[in-house]
Amino acid sequence: MTQEELLEQIYKKDGRAFTLLYDMYSKSLYGIIFNILRDKEESEDVLQEVFVKIWKNIDSYNTSKGRFFTWILNIARNSSIDKLRSKGHNNSLKNLSADNFVHILDNNFTATSKIDAIGIRDFIRKLKPKCIRLIDLLFFKGYTQQEASEELELPLGTIKTQNRNCIKDLRTLLQV
């Protein structure tokens, strides 16, 4: 299903639209939220909050704002960061920067995950450590290139291309 076909269904805002939206994105959004919050219950609350925001604001989204996934990714990231701040951890996102998505795999949080994810996990472990950190900061935690360059002590001009190469590696592993 293309984004256009998907959106056509979702704009109807009926039960089917919700099921479609949920099936396609809930797990990914939950992964993004969980990577920031590291608490199952809180992440479930934020996931619900994110779906409410998507549902309420869906009419304000159009393709000039970028990909639909990018739009909901931003909502999920911002809601998680807001939640983190509301808990009173100052700069807690920065404090979390050393902790990345691969640690979640190591900590058995996903012990009950679906079997089909296991293969992907093995691929992820094959990613270069530098790529894991770069993707974690830029994609999952929404760092700017400037922030990521400072955090990882990489030249600012190389961030974009290094990230490109890391995503290329990921795509090769995932065969997409």
Added chain:
Amino acid sequence: MDITEYIGSGILELYVFGRLSDEEMRDVNQMAGEHAEVRDEIVSIEKAVISLSYSFAPYLSAENYERIRKQLLEKHGVVEMKPKRGMSPWIGWAAAILLMFGLAYQYYEYNEVTKEVQSVTKERGKFEQMVAALEIKNSENEKALSVIRDKFSTVVPLEGQAVAPEAYAKVYVNTSKKEIFVDVSGLPPAPAGKVYQVWALKLDPLTPTSIGVLDTTAKTNGILQVDNFDQAEAFGITLEPEGGSATPTLEQLYALGKV
């Protein structure tokens, strides 16, 4: 710009990540609109990161689906509360108001009864005091009457003297019981700081003996018992300074009478 070079710059990854400025994003939108390679590249990048985030997400139970579905569809959905009609809300309010008045009335009644009980208790106290006072007075009256009626009593009338010609008094002498009473109801009230003193007299030679200083402030019927004195020949009453005197002040002789 060469499309391969454009794709290789890494801008499309940041586009999918949502990390571009508005201006950069407009550029990418335009390029995507014009070039299918750009569109395909964007979709592939998106698939990769969706799969990545999907892969390590902890188990998400079906309850979440139900919970969120319920919230989204019921909150913005068709279930409407039926407005309440008819008398039922009014009956509720009426009952509440009645109950309120009922309680207020009960409280008022309770206060009134309490007040009544208090005043009745107070009244009873007053009556008891009155009865006690009357009993005392009655016993005094009976005693006085018995003195007067006693066949062994002798009455000695005392006449008013120069300072108070209208004054009079009576002395009752009971020789069998050896008691002497004096009735001073005919004397004017003693001025402040002064008291009446009763004297028994022997006439030859004239010897006055004090038989009592009268406490006229006491509420009596005017008949007071004084000390006994055998064989008195006369009785006199003088006005003396408070506490009485050793000898009578004859200038203040109010009443005098011979036995």
